[in-house]
Every structure is written in C-alpha cells, then in structure tokens.
Amino acid sequence: MKPSLSIIFFTVSSGAGLGLLALLALGDLLDQALPSDALMQGIAVALALVAAGLASSVLHLAKPANAWRAFSRFRTSWLSREAVFAACLFPVALAYGVLAWTAEGGALRALAALGVALLAWAVLVSTAMIYASLKPIRQWYSAWTPVNYLLLGHWSGAVLLLGLARAHAAHERSFGWLAGVLGVAALIAKIGQWRAITAGARDAPTLERAIGVPKYPNEYSNKYANKYANEGAQPPGMTMARARLFDVGHSHGTFLTDEFGFVLARRNAVALRIAALSAGFGVPAAWIASGATNAAVAWLAAIVCLAGLLAERWLFFAEAQHTVRLYHGAPRT
C-alpha cells in the first residue's frame, strides 16, 4: 500500500492523543487524577493531536466538500463510526475539561471521564478496524491490527502522560509503571504482528489462485506445472502450473499501481524496523528509566517516540500488500 503521509500522521497523532485522553480520564476515575492545570494541559495536547490528525485525514480526501457525508453510514462503515465517535468525543472531552476545572469531583465529572475514555477507545478501535476489516490486505486483516492500534496509541499517550506527571510531580511512579507496562505490551503486540505477517506468508494468496488456475482443466493447471518450484514461488504441496504476468495491459501507472503498487525494499524494511523500535520504544524507555523530570527532555522523548511510531505506521502501510498486486504480477502477497 502507498504510505500516505496524511494518513500515517493522522493515525499516529490521533492515536497518541486518544491514548492520552483515555489514560487521563482513566487516571481520574482511578483516583490518580493530575492536578487540574496539568489535566487541562493534557486534554489540550490530546485534543490538539486528535484534531491535527483529523485535519490531516481530511487532506487525504479527494473531495473534502463531501466529507460531512461521512457520518451517514454508521451501521456498516468503520470510517463512518470513527467520524461519529470523533465528533462526539470533542464536546464530551471539552465538557470533561470544564468539569475538571470547575468541579473537584463528583458523579458528573466521573461520568464525563468515563465518556471520554469510552469514546477515545471507540475512535481508536474504529480507526483500527478500518484497516483490520480489509480482507484484501492480509497484513491488516487480523486481530493484531486493533490490538496494535490500541496499545501503540496508549503507549504514546502514556509517554505524554508521564511527561506531564513528571513536570507536575504528580503520580510519577504509577504513571511510570503504567507507561512501562504499556510499552512492553505494545512492543509485544508490534513484534507479534510482524511475526504473524511473516508466518502468514506461507498461505498468502498467490497469483495462481488469484486468476483461478486451480479451476482450469488439468491440461493447463497441472500438465504445464513448471520446474521453477525451487524459486520458492510455489506454495508447498501444490502441483499447479506457475503463472507469470506477461503484460499488465497499460504502459504506465494507474490509480491501482499508485495506490497498491508500492514495494518496500527488504533493506529499507529492516532499517525502518530498527528505527521504529529504537525511536518508538528504546528512547522513551530510557527516558522512563532515567526518571528525568526536565520538561524539555520529556518533550523530546515524546517526540522521538511519536517519530518512531510514524516509522512504524509507515511500515504498516508499506508492508501491506493488497491482492490487486497479484493481478499486477506479484507472485504472492
């Protein structure tokens, strides 16, 4: 898939914002509330991240004038759900902010906090499900996708939260632990997803399956079975003739090759994984462990974390292979 910068930025930015919001609200509910000025800052940062993300996602639209229609298919479309939940989140989060500023406690504030957390999760899950529900992209069509989106959002949110906590010297320990636990979980989820993608390659769809070779008469599907099995293109146990693209039917790119044709060089993939892991996890983990309270350092750690996650998200797109690629000649996805 083409790594579209607006979407990559959107998912990372709003993911962190949503994670932060959810954790802020959760902290509040679990009696770990930040002081109200810190809470206000937190909400502001989170909403800014979410808003920036959403704005960026609108940039991705070819006809933004019709964006308002995106609310209309809540029943079937995760993108519609995302839009609806996001639209609800803002007033609730603002209300929560007002309550947090004005009311020391109380059921209303708790209710608002609960609403914020639930809506943030709903948005996060909806975003993730947009990808996780796409059957033509095996790398995405998996429970690992929502798990990753949730955990990575919360991990980056937790780093931001810890920064706030340290700056305001409030609940540093519990938030430190929280960040640590989320970081480990997110890391496991990330590596788990990568491994699942590799493992899934074994029964990934092939060009032969895409054009239905197994349905052809034996004369074509078996007799012409080729001797190139050792090139690894043939799924084990298959005696089907190997298919190759001869001509794609157009000399230059099309919407389809633009959108789905992106191929990531192996070398770049490895480099990006290293970058994602070290920036997305290593640097913030070191910062957490250091216990540094300097605000600038905290910001830096959070930014490096987000940059790492941008790399991770870039990879998420770049490594995803749409079935259309088979028709364009990829032996498998």
Place this chain on the structure above:
Amino acid sequence: MTRTIAFDQRSRQQTHFTTCYMCACRCGIKVTVESNKVRFIQGNLNHPVNKGVLCAKGSAGIMKQYSAAKLKKPLKRRPGSERGTADFVEIEWDEALEILTARLSKIRSTNPTQLAFFTGRDQMQALSGLWAQQFGTPNWAAHGGFCSVNMAVAGLYTIGYSFWEFGAPDWEHAKYFLLWGVAEDHSSNPIKIGLEKLKRRGAKFVSINPIRTGYSAIADEWLPIRPGTDGLLALAIVHVLLKRGLIDWEFLIRYTNAPWLVVQTPGIAGDGLFARDAEDHPLVWDQQAQRLVNGLEPEIAPALFATVKLDDGRVAKSVLSLAAERYLDERYSPEQVAATCGVPAETITRIAYEMAHVAFNEAVELPISWTDMHGRTHDKVVGRPVAMYAMRGISAHSNGFHTCRALHLIQMLLGALEGPGNFRARAPYPRRIPMRTLPENDPAIIFAADTPLKRMPNGNPARPEDLVIDKDGRPLRIDKAYSWETPLSPHGLMHMVITNAANRDPYPIDTLLLFMANMAWNSTMNTGEVREMLVRKDDRGEYVIPFLVVVDAFHSETVNFADLVLPDTTYLERYDAISLLDRPISEPDAAADAIRHPVIALDRDVRPWQEVLVELASRLKFPAFTSADGSRKFRDYKDFIVNYEKFPGIGFLAGWRGADGESHLRGAPNPKQWEKYIENQSFFSYPWPENMRYYRFANKDYLEFAEKHALFGTPPVAVIMQMYSEPLQKFRLAGQGLYDGPQPSSPTDQERLARYFDPLPFWYEPLESARVSHDEYPLHAITQRPMMMYHSWDSQNAWLRQIISENYLYMNRGTAARLGLADFDWVWVESHHGRLRCQLKTMEGVEANTVWTWNAVGRQAGTAGLDEDASEATAGFLFNHLISELLPKGNADDRRLTNSDPVTGQAAWFDLRVKVSKCAVGETGIWPIFPMSKRLPGDTGRRPSTLRYHTEAPS
C-alpha cells in the same frame, strides 16, 4: 436500494451508419453524435464484416477524431528552409492545387515517369490506380509490396484466390483449423468472430507461430516454429500425406493440374512446360483409353501418376509424379526437418494425420445441388473440413511465396479448397490463373507525353514478355517491379522507392507523392538512412528527390519531409467508396461493398484526398475525367463514383445501380446511389444463392454469373488449380538461357531465376539468413502487431496509447538465462545492418531462438501530436533500423539486391537475424533517438494535462 440514474437524452442525438477506418478491416459502425461530438461508436449488427462487434481501435475512434495531431491546413516548406526540418508555412488550397497542377502538368507533358505516386494502406486503390494510369506513369503502387504480396501472388497463381483479403476460412463448417503466422490480419474482427465459432463447435485450432500471444493464446495446440521454416514444415506434411496416400484423388483429377503432363528435356528449350496438343490444350494420360488426351475434357480418366513418351518422342511426367518424386525424398521427412523447424517429428506426423483424418473421415456434406463446369449436376457438396489461414508470418520472409504455395499444395492434396469447412474465396475471386491483367510495359506508351497508359500500371505477368523492362532488360519502373530481380511483383516494391529514387536508379524522378504511408518511419526498412535519403542533395546542391508531396491526415514523421503537405479529412468526415474493384470486403457467402459518409462536420481547412484526386484529374484533363468538349466530366468525388463506368454498367459501387436503383452488381449509373447506400446502413451485400456458394472455381452457374457481371472478371471456364506453375517455369527457362524470348544478361539474375522460379514449391533458407553468419547473429527477430494499435497511427490516440506507448524486446526466458540476461536489462540488438538499444523482458511463449517486439510503437518526439517526452519517443523503438532494404553482399556481381522475396518483391521484414548483448553499466535509454520535431504552424504544442472527454460539459 435503487436510486434513479440518468440516461442519455436520446432526443438530442443522431445515429449514423458508416464504415470504420481505424484499420483496413472496414467494419460497419453505428455512430451516435451529440452536438457534433461523437458520443459512441459501436459495431453495426447487420454488417457482413463485423456483425456488430468492434475492436479496440474502432471503439477508440473518438480519440482519433479528437487527436492533437490532426493537420489543419495545407502546408508548404518555408522557402529557403531545409527539407526535413518541418519548417512550414500555411497556404490556401488554391495555392496548393496550383503548385501541384503546374508541377504535374509539366511532368506529364515531358516525361510522365518522373512522377512516382505511392500509396499506403489505401482503401481506394482502384481510384488512385486509375489516376496514375490516366496520368501515364507506371510508377504507382499501393502498400502490397511491403505488406503481403507473397500471399496474393502465391494464391492467385495457384488457386485463383488467396490468403490476405481474397479469401477466408469457412468458420461455420471447419473442424480443423491451422493458423500460420497471424497476429492480427486485415480481417481482424472476422478472424476473432471465426475463432470463437470454431472453439464453441469444438473444432481443433492449431497455431503455427513462434510467439504465443493473442490468437495463439487460445489455440488448442501451439507449434512454436523457428521463423522462416514453415515451408519445410508444410512440405514435411506433404511428405507424410503422399507417403500414406492421404490425398483426395478426385479433387486432384477434377480441379487441379496434378495429372497434366510436363515435358522432361533438361537443358533443352521447352523443358518443364506442359505437353500440349495442337490446340494448346494440356495433355494427360487417360488410364482407360490408354492414350494422351486433352486434359480439359470431361469424362476422361486421367492418370495422376504417369511417365509417358509423347508423340514427338519427348518424355513427359505428370505433375503429381514430379511432386511425389520431390516430396517423398527423405529431405522432406518429418525426422529430417524437425531440427530446422524446431517442431518435433512426431508432432509433424501427427498433425498431418489429424488433418487427413478430419478431411477424409469427418467430411461435411451439405444437401446443396450445384452444377459443375461440365454441366453435370450434383445433389450435394462435400467438404473436407480442414481450413487454413496464413499471413505475414509466412509472407514477410523472402521464401514466403514458395511457403505459401506449399500451404496451397496441402490444401489441394486434401481437396480442402472452396468447399464447406475450407478456405474459401471472397468475391471478386476466384479468378483465372494467371489473371489476364498485364502491367503496361510498352516504353513508347510509358514515355509518351500527355498520354494515359493503355493498361494499368500493375498487373499479373505470365511470362518474361510481360516484364516492365526496356529492350536492354533495364527496369522501367522506379521500384524496379516486374524486372528480372523480382518478376512477379504486382504490388510494386514500395520499400525500394526512396532508395532507388535517391540513387537515381534506374532513373531520376521529379516528384514523389506519398499518400497514407509513413515512409520516413515505420513502413520503411532502414529508417535512419531513408530519412537521410529524403534530404540528400546532389553535387549541384539540388535535392535528389526534387519534390515531395505528402498526403496525410495527421502529423506523421513523413509529413516533416514534405515540400507540400495536403491535409486529409478523417474517416468520419468524408465520403469514401470501398469498392469491389478494389480490395474486397466480401465474405465467402456474399459479395459486398461499402461507403463512408460524413457524420461530423469539418472544423478545419482540410479536404478529402479523393476529392483532390478528382480535382487534379480534371485540371490535368485526364481523358477519363474530361468530356469531349474539354469540360470536366465529374463535379466532384461523389459524382465520379456514381457516374464513372469501368465497363458499361460496372462502376465503383455495385449496389442499387440502374436509373431506378433496382439493378445490383451491373446497371446504369444511379444518381441516387449514395442516398441508397446511406439508407441501407452504408453497405451493400449480395448473398450468393446456395448453388453458387461452393467450388466456385468449377461452378458453372457461378462462373457464368461472374462473366455476365464482368465485375468479377472471370470467364466462364473453370479455374484449374495450378499445383505446377508454368509461368514460373517460363521465367526459370529464361534464367537458364532456354527461353525463346527475353532473357536476363546478368549472371545474378540468371541464377536467381533458375533457382527461385521452381514450378513446384520448395524451401530455401531466407536470403538474409543465408548470407549472414549464424554464429554471429544467432537469433531471429520479428515483430507483431498489437491488437489495439494500427501501425504508427494510433500513438496519437489518447486512449490507445495508455494501453501501449512503449515496447520491450521479448526473449525466451531460458534463452535469456543462457545469455545471462534478465528482465529490464538494457541490451544492444545488432543486425548485419545496424544496432539499437532497448530494454529486455523475458517470457515463456516465444520460440527459443527468436526475439520480438511490438510493431511501430516508437515515434519521433513531437510527431503524432505528442509531447517531447512522450514515452513513444523516449522508450519506444522500431526494429526497422536493423532491417536493410538491401541484402548483405553475397552475389557474384557487386549489385546490391533488394531484401525481398526474389519472386514477388515482397519485403522480407521477418528475415532479420540479430545478436543481443547486455549494455555496459550506465548505458541506458533507447537508441537511436531522433531530435524533437518542430511543431507545425498553428500548433502551440500546449496539450491538456487532464482530458475529460464528454459530449456534455463535465460538471
């Protein structure tokens, strides 16, 4: 859920029926027009050619109409500018016509041969040929010489009709079909329609082709043959058929010259000619009467195999005896030919058996009563349902004539011609063999001022006396057609015209007029040098070709070289007659012709070329175009088509003749003929009654009907198929010095005649191939037409060029691996003549010793209305740079011979041999490339970055 959707507003649309021109197939189309813009072009369901379907080119006709390359106004080379720089000024039509009339008038009144008028895939050769004849120049021909004249000559001299546009397989009844070397063909949609019919009926389809794409993709069996060896494969099939007696005795005896006796007096005049009686009838040995009899008589019992002593003591052998002696030789056994052809011996044998099995054990009988040439009525027709079709894979080799004859030999042996399930003739064929039209060859007439030729410039020689040479044996035509070098070249040698004119060999010309041929690019061999010849100057600084007129509708590479450009209309803007006097669109079951009429109003200052031809003919006062009082006879083209009569009652259009419009095929001119055609969807079809459908070469009713309607030019005598060709033998005798008539003086010509004018088909290695080292140039290089591109025309088509606007060199994957080459490598491709650089792609479906590419994809930057960096110019290439119009040296004398079939002059495009090597690191990009062409006057060069074609303004 159903929401309302909008439909076309039909009330605002008009529909017109006319004829497609995106290629020479000439399908019927229905054009829907809205606000003078084309809404939709679809196939005409009632049309005999395409029966409603349409190909990719036809469907993309809209983008031809809205091409950025359309010429807009007559152009004149800017005075003082260099030719070839596309430095033009726009002029008015009056001036253009005056320039041309003055020039032509002067030539005509001094030396008419100084005009050479050559046309490309001209769909009105009957008119342009008539025009040349009236002008009085022998230097006229259409594209046939560089296209497929091998098929025409082999067929017309052998069976009376031929592959290409003169016959078609019987798709309805064939049970076994062999397709030899065809990628697209002129009969583009009919072949596709036909293949589908075959497959649905469960007939077997075998494709013999080094490449498996397109039609070959859906073949039941693919024989990846080595290019240029089909003749050998065909003769091996003949070997098997003869050896096993798998032949149709009756057919051979009744309809072919197989039993005719041939005089055997090697080294003595008369050798190899038919033994004839006093009345010149061919003799055969009657098995029952045990004596020599007139072979044309009915009820005799000719011996197919015979060696007899003639009354004068000479020995004579029957044709089939000679054939058996030759083809039963082990040389032609499947085992012997397998390695050369690349087809396993078992496969060859099996294919021969399969054909024989279908022919003899699965014959088709139709309860149709018909009368044979002797007046005997038969109550059924029997077909041996094996059909074949062949095109340029056979014809574009210098042995193509004989290969094609070998295919006809198989058909004769199986009795598989003109019956149900066979390869059948399309009216106005079959014709007598050889046809009676002879080319004008009287120097007194040819050089006479202001005098039309007595005969047409082109025709079908039957003997050396018919050659178009002077008394010293020198060619009288600029392309040297009908000279000793290529005697049977009825379509001329378009590919030699520029070279010969530039060399002033055999003589200088003044004006070269090119219509519809991109001779500075894809239709020429040796493109780079030919472009140089077009601008070559002599010692006095004069262009060796003094004046070049180009008639085109679009900005082609050739336009850039013109001194005068005459812009044509597009096919949707003009009247055209697709005449039975020309290349037929008939189908085997119906004679047919068609017209075009304007469906879109003209928006620029261009004129239909046929209109201009009629105008020039009138201004130059050609007799056929001028009344007795000296006034012009025809108002315009439309008037000409209606009123011109070739013979009384025979004109360009066959339908709705007679004052009342009721006489078909033959009748007085009908002033409302165009209207009738338009009313009848722009075509006329005359279905043959059942009794005239089959065996037309020997069908009395048909032959008599054809004679009556002179249109079909066949006398009421049977067309006897010529397994053994006596005209060839006459030329051979001339080469051997045994002919009582003109004989060549050059040993090279003598040798070639003696060798290549074999009266029985044989196989020889293609000429170029035989003259270059196979070690150095191990690979064959051929081209194929892409189905969605018509030569170079379609690069201007914004839709079609999205499908293909660059090409690769395709190579067998195993071969590439052996050569250390991989996909997308940049490679040098070198022939004996030149080299080019391109990018490689590997594939499975290509014969291991063959490389190929799509034809005519590459373009010169700036032509065809394209941007400077169009991928046709930056990534497209032509093989033509590698192909020489001359053979490598190799004959005894120093003369460079044409790279053509030595019998017919057919350009040998596919004889090319090459080597392929990997480019050095950093050596990338197509080579050669040509500098950006200047834009034509009035063309800003600005092109839309987004095109949103719509008949209604897009929202």
Place this chain on the structure above:
Amino acid sequence: MRLGLVIDLDTCVGCHACATACKEWNASSPVSGPLSDYEPFGAEPSGVWFNRVRHYELGEYPASKTINFPMSCMHCADADCVTVCPTGASYKRDDGIVLVDQDKCMGCNLCAWACPYGARELDTASGTMKKCTLCVDRINDELLPPEERQPACVLACPTHGRFFGDFDDPASEVSRLTAERGGFGLMPELGYAPVNQYLPPREPKTVIAASDVKALLERGLASLASPVIRR
C-alpha cells in the same frame, strides 16, 4: 436479481476491445462520466478505466499457455466496498449492481482498498471514485433497441467472450454457461461472493484416437498408381 458478466477465458484473445468500448461508453455517460485521462499526450499517459485486460503465462516453454484476463467490477453479492463506504456513495441496487453516487463520494479511497479485484479507480479531476456500472444506463434504457440493452463491453467483444445476464435466473445464458463450463468467481476465499464468473480455458481438443491412426495408415500408398477416376 443478480446481474453480472460471464467472461470466457477460452475465447478471449486479449484484444482490449471490451476495455476501450467501456471507456468510450462511460466517458460520456451521465452516470459517471467523464473518465479523466492524465497527461493524455504526455510522457506517461494514464487515466480512469473500468475494465482492464491483463495477460499471463502458465507453465514453461514450450508447454506454456497464454491467458488473457479482462477484469472489471464483479458486482459482488457481499461487497465490502459498499459496507466500508462512510458516505453512502457506494451502494448496491436491488438488481445487484454496485454503483457509486458521484454526488456523494468524498474520495476517501476506502472502497478501493476494500475491493480485492482492483475494480475501483479514483478520478482525481472529479475527486470521486469510479467503477464499472454494468452499463446500467444502457441495460435499463428503454429508448435503446432491445438488442442493444447490453453493456458496451459485451456488445463490442469480437470473440463473443462476454455475456451479460441474471445469475439468479437458472435459465439465463450466464447461469447455463457457468454451470456447463465450470465457471468460477475470483478468490472466493475472500468471501465477497463475486457475481461475475470466468469460464476456464477448455481442455485442448484431441482429434484422433490410436485406432483412427491405424485406419489412416492402412490407406497407405501402395504404389504410385492412381485409381481410375473420371474427370
């Protein structure tokens, strides 16, 4: 109703007629035209098409087989391209046709991602998603003569390798062909239930059995003597 196409891989010669006829009809269609072309005369021409023809090779030379493979929208019964669409622009009609309402689409591409078959192409000039309409404005246009109420690609196909009809009607040509010829939908494992069906290439035809060969050989040319046949 389940309207859709049958495509016969046994007769498809890969000529691109269906693709260009489609482009031509739909360019001026009020349903989703124009179909933009980018840099139409430039370096890398490209544009919006609803139907594309690709070419594959099976097996290894010389036993290789070339397959021409046209693809357009399959009008899937379970079309995720519709369910993922947030705006409601994509919809499936009662007759099974999947369409995009050009007035509603916001050009988010999600439906194209959801389509396994590459049947949807974004038109960057209009900013909307476009796709095969099954020529809804032909097949339902009662002002067209009945024999022309067919998709443009079906009308054009020179090898009659394309058929249009209702798969819910077991008597329809499309149902019959699918049943008789072992028609299949692409990648059924993805669960879209594509309606369009492909007919596989036929088993190559064998002409003669061994016994026939024997009979043929027995005809053998005993000598170079011809039977007596009267001309």
